[in-house]
Each structure stands twice: as C-alpha cells, then as structure tokens.
Amino acid sequence: MSQTEMPTGRTRVVREPHRGVYDRETANRILDGGIICHVGFVAEGQPYVIPTSYGRNGNNLYIHGSVASRMLRQLKESVPVCVTVTLLDGLVLARSVFNHSMNYRSVVVLGKASLVEDGREKLEALRAIAEHIIPGRWDDARQPNERELKQTSVLKLPIEEFSAKVRIGPPIDDEEDYSFPTWAGVLPLELRAGSPIDDERLVAGQTAPGYVRKYARAQ
Numbered sequence: 001m002s003q004t005e006m007p008t009g010r011t012r013v014v015r016e017p018h019r020g021v022y023d024r025e026t027a028n029r030i031l032d033g034g035i036i037c038h039v040g041f042v043a044e045g046q047p048y049v050i051p052t053s054y055g056r057n058g059n060n061l062y063i064h065g066s067v068a069s070r071m072l073r074q075l076k077e078s079v080p081v082c083v084t085v086t087l088l089d090g091l092v093l094a095r096s097v098f099n100h101s102m103n104y105r106s107v108v109v110l111g112k113a114s115l116v117e118d119g120r121e122k123l124e125a126l127r128a129i130a131e132h133i134i135p136g137r138w139d140d141a142r143q144p145n146e147r148e149l150k151q152t153s154v155l156k157l158p159i160e161e162f163s164a165k166v167r168i169g170p171p172i173d174d175e176e177d178y179s180f181p182t183w184a185g186v187l188p189l190e191l192r193a194g195s196p197i198d199d200e201r202l203v204a205g206q207t208a209p210g211y212v213r214k215y216a217r218a219q
C-alpha cells in the first residue's frame with residue numbers, strides 16, 4: 001500500500017522542491033532498481049563515501065562485507081550514516097548550457113545502522129543482498145558455511161528518514177532560448193547486460209541460466 005511519509009528538516013528537498021518525493025513506494029522502487037549504493041559516514045573527523053552493494057527487505061536496507069572492513073566496523077558503532085542510491089535515466093540537452101540537466105531517480109536514507117546478530121536474519125539479509133543483485137542466484141549457488149558467515153558482517157539500516165528526488169521530461173529552457181538554432185532533447189541512458197562469458201572451469205554441461213541470459217534491472 002502506498003504510504004506518504006513526512007520529510008524531516010534533514011530530508012526535505014531544497015533545490016527544485018517539486019522533485020522531492022517522500023512516499024515509500026517510490027523510494028522502494030528506486031532502491032530496488034539500483035545495484036550499488038554510496039555509504040557516507042565520518043570516521044575520526046574524516047568523511048568517507050564508500051560504494052557498496054546492498055539489499056532491501058521490507059523497510060530495512062542491508063549491507064555486508066568483511067568483519068575487518070572499516071566501513072562495517074565504524075557503522076556498527078551506531079555512527080550516523082547517509083546511504084544514497086542513484087539511477088541515471090538520461091542526459092537532458094537544453095539550448096543553453098545553463099539549463100542542461102539529467103533525468104534521474106535517487107534516494108537518500110539517513111539513520112544509524114546496527115549489526116545483524118540473529119543468525120536467521122543474517123542469512124535472510126544475505127539472501128536479500130544476493131537476490132537484489134541478481135534474482136534467482138541465491139538458490140543456484142552454494143550456501144554460505146559457518147566459517148564464511150563468521151567472516152561476514154551484515155548491517156541493517158532502517159528506511160525511516162528518507163527522501164527521493166526524481167527528474168523526468170524534456171529540457172526546460174528560458175523562453176527566449178527556444179529560437180536558438182541547436183538540437184535539444186533527451187538522450188536516454190540505461191544499464192544493459194552484455195552476453196554472459198562462461199568461466200573456463202565450468203562443470204561440463206553447465207550453461208548460463210535464464211536469469212543470467214535475460215538479466216534486466218527492475219525499473
């Protein structure tokens with residue numbers, strides 16, 4: 001069910017406020033369409049923004065990595081974190097340089113992450129991350145063993161304080177520029193999978209499954 005959340009003072013979109021979207025369904029669609037997020041946090045006074053994979057399960061975002069990872073070690077200490085996901089949909093070419101833009105959908109989530117300690121939730125989170133990246137893969141691959149689970153930290157960030165921002169449509173030029181003689185419009189961009197490349201050490205008879213051959217991101 002669609003649910004409109006109230007932006008907080010920190011998540012209210014300031015520039016082009018009409019592009020701010022605060023409903024959970026829109027935010028979830030964008031989160032589900034992305035593959036990587038950027039995780040921002042401050043460690044010893046230094047801001048870091050680290051790209052990483054993620055998954056969503058309900059109203060939580062999950063990220064995972066080595067127990068030795070600084071990012072995961074920092075975040076499990078409940079430091080404030082900002083996670084951003086961006087989908088680039090097109091280049092918007094206006095008549096004036098000033099009014100060039102991009103069509104995009106993005107989400108910013110603020111909050112504090114916590115370490116997932118419950119074994120069942122950890123496994124579900126790892127499944128959510130794997131299935132987020134390539135649906136169908138989890139059941140086809142060998143499941144994580146005890147040693148691998150011990151070496152992996154999983155963090156959970158509630159999607160509570162969030163905003164989405166969406167730009168769609170043609171360029172918006174100043175009225176007097178519409179007579180300027182140059183091409184203007186939108187160059188759509190999309191992430192597309194290439195042809196699968198077989199690993200050299202495949203067990204005989206293995207071929208790329210449908211979820212690989214027909215890989216596409218949710219829009």
Ligand SMILES: Cc1cc2nc3c(=O)[nH]c(=O)nc-3n(C[C@H](O)[C@H](O)[C@H](O)COP(=O)(O)OP(=O)(O)OC[C@H]3O[C@@H](n4cnc5c(N)ncnc54)[C@H](O)[C@@H]3O)c2cc1C
Pocket residue numbers: 036048050051052053054064065066068069070071072
């Ligand atoms: C597409 C993608 C998906 C990834 N998925 C995961 C994931 O699921 N889990 C995971 O743990 N890691 C993932 N990574 C790697 C992640 O970006 C970090 O490199 C990793 O978490 C390293 O953590 P660390 O604590 O060892 O390094 P840190 O101690 O955090 O890094 C030390 C320094 O190395 C440099 N550095 C670290 N990472 C990068 C980077 N990606 N690019 C450029 N410089 C860097 C920075 O200068 C940083 O200050 C992914 C990276 C990419 C690009």
